[in-house]
Amino acid sequence: MVSAAKMLSFEEVANHNKIKDCWLIISGKVYDVTPFMDEHPGGGEVLLSATAKDATNDFEDIGHSDYARGLMEKYYIGEIDSTTVPDKRTYIPPQQTPFNPNAKASEFLIKILQFLVPLLILGLAVTFRQYTKIDVEYTEIDLLEFQEGNIDGSYDRTNNSGEADARLASESAGTGYYYQSTKGGMRGKGRLFLEGYQALVMRLRQHEEVVRQEGKPYILIQKEGHLIVRDDGRQEEGEGEATGSARDSRILVVVPNYAMD
Ligand code: HEM
Known part of the structure; x- marks a missing residue:
């Protein structure tokens, strides 16, 4: 008979985020991997970086072996209360500047000025040269x-x-x-x-x-x-x-x- 799993809140689990006290959330389960830190073939730092969040994707992305999955049982300590897990950050696209015909016009004006001002300076320089040169x-x-x-x-x-x-x-x-x-x-x-x-x-x-x-x-x-x-x-x-x-x-x-x- 399987004893009732301990339900842990995200906040509580997230507090265990040190080398000497490291808990992970993978597929709704919580693992205390503190004794495994030194042995983890991927390194302890990697495990630390997976704390205080749902590390399921990180774990799966590596493509862990069945052996690795079997090892996990050793460190299992309970279930995560999914209602306490904060939503994943959703991608918010950068705000589009609303179409503004005036902005377009001023952009056009700037482009024209960028073209005209050097021409004007050149013209002035040539005129100045002509006037000063002929004596x-x-x-x-x-x-x-x-x-x-x-x-x-x-x-x-x-x-x-x-x-x-x-x-x-x-x-x-x-x-x-x-x-x-x-x-x-x-x-x-x-x-x-x-x-x-x-x-x-x-x-x-x-x-x-x-x-x-x-x-x-x-x-x-x-x-x-x-x-x-x-x-x-x-x-x-x-x-x-x-x-x-x-x-x-x-x-x-x-x-x-x-x-x-
Ligand atoms: C209880 C959790 C975990 C256990 C028991 C575990 C176990 C293992 C084992 C046995 C390996 C050797 C390769 C294999 O057999 O697949 C391994 C490699 C690795 N693991 Fe984990 N792991 C755990 C969690 C994680 C997490 C959360 C991450 C990522 C944030 C991670 C990242 C890695 C990396 C980067 C490797 C090295 C892969 C390589 O060099 O090819 N592991 N892990």
Whole structure:
């Protein structure tokens, strides 16, 4: 005859949760596995971690052998009062944010701003660069001075035709700096070598004050990092040059990579 099983409450069983005092609940039965802690092939810590809860699933998940199940009887001490076992925690899905058209709109606005703000900054930077980079001054420098005097033999008059040479800037690499100059209505172009270039820059610096003299006004333009010297067109008056290429032909000197103070 089997004696009536001792009914134990969950709270009471849950209190036995130490290495030296360890009770387990498996399949509605309660086991005092304290003497088995050191012998358990899975280790005592594992058993301890299964206390104060229904350890049925943990036990079954391991796939214990019949031998293990037989061993359990040795440690059986009673039945668990199932009404005292707290419900298993049920999975509560994260709360969905309710559909909100306004939130969508602001999300869209943020995306637009994320796109527009860098563009705006870029635009501002470019505009700022354009405004600060181009610097126009007038000077009374006569470029012919450098052509005939300071440059010595380096002047090489190659073209008297007055042709436009819009490629001046691109050709201005290497040691020479291409330029065009006018004298008495005749146009010539050549190279301004290093000494000539340096002398020119020094003269340009001396002429920070704007001085306009009839017949010798030049415009200094700093553009794309290059210094461009143009006549301001007054000399051209009466020469009948009104085409686009005539405008280019007013470029007298291109000094590449020039840093204006
Ligand atoms: C009275 C209760 C228990 C007894 C008598 C027991 C007995 C055993 C025995 C005899 C083995 C050797 C393998 C086998 O024969 O199946 C074993 C292994 C193991 N047990 Fe238990 N066990 C009990 C409870 C638990 C519980 C509740 C857990 C989990 C929380 C657990 C976890 C393990 C693990 C991890 C192994 C090792 C499996 C391996 O290394 O292959 N045991 N147990």
